[in-house]
Amino acid sequence: MEVDLEWVGVLRHGESTGNVARETAEAAGADVIDIAERDADVPLTALGREQAAAAGELLAGHQPDVVVTSTYRRAWDTARLAAPAGVAIIPDERLRDRELGVLDLLTSRGVRERWPDEARRKRRLGRFYYRPPGGESWADVVLRVRPLLAELSAERPGARVLLSAHEMTVFALRYLLEGVPEPDLMRAAATTAVPNGSLTTWERARDGGFTMVLVPTTRR
Template sequence: MSVDLEWVAVVRHGESTGNVAREAAESAGADVIEVAERDADVPLTDLGRHQAKAAGAFFAERPPDLVVTSTYRRARDTARLAAPVGVRIVPDERLRDRELGVLDLLTSHGVRERWPDELRRKRRLGKFYYRPPGGESWADVVLRLRSLLNELSADHPGARVLLSAHEMTIYALRYLLEGLPEPELMRAAGATEVPNGSVTTWERDPDGAFTMVLAQQVAPLPS
């Protein structure tokens, strides 16, 4: 894929109340994650706001030309706290988190108990192409991110762009910018931790290829 941007960075949103609820439910072996809000409205925790501000210190020294954020509240609030003063923030629904359909709010235990047939179908199809009923596959997320990158390249050629988004975004960008094939991407994803508030960056080489230069880095970030 040809992307006419100089530098692409992603900050994963800071810790959210949904992250805390998921960890508690998984640890307790519960079926369901107790979250009152819809996914788009889940807010940051106090720690999540601190993480976003810490990432902001890094971007203050390397200001992007434009910040594009997921329309989900936790990512929008992270963008607001991390973006340098004066840099335009643009919301775009193509950066939203992957939709899980019938598996939404279920723990890994809950999926095994309530949707065993779907778990078997996921194993057969593979994680990249499996789409839960009413939800999205990894490939679906890649398609909408590809559309966004094409648009940014056309409208802001050579720009430095910061995306405020979700864990899935980092994997999709590795597929699109680095050209990782599916098997290699799945191995990398299995071995990769993407902490809340972490920063990942890519720079374009003279030949147009992208190289990851900062991988899921949390504060304090390199100067």
């Protein structure tokens, strides 16, 4: 994909109450994740706010021209806390997290127990193309991030753009900017995680492609 931007960064939102609830439910072997809010309204934890502020200090050395944020509260609040003074923050719903449909609020155990046919269908199709009923596949997320990049490239050629978004966004950009093939992308996603509050960046190379220069992933 041709993108006329000098630099692209993704700031994953700081730790949210949803992240904590998911980890607690998975560790306990529960079927359901205890989250009262809808996904779009899940807030940052105190640690998440600290992570966002720390990311702001890191961003001072990169100075984006514009910040485009997911409309989900955890990402938008992260953008507000981290964006350098005077840099515009633009919300865009195309950066929202992947929608899980009927699998929303279920742990991995919950999916196996309550939707065994879907678990089998996911294994057959693979993570990239599997779409849960009422939800999105990884490919669906790529299809909404692609035109956003094209618009930013056309409207702000040569700009330095920061996206405040989700872990899924980082993998979508690896696919779009680096051209990482689906099998390699799925292997990377299975073995690495993008930490909350972390910054992943790409710089434009001489050949017009992009090279990842800051890779804050951890082992799963």
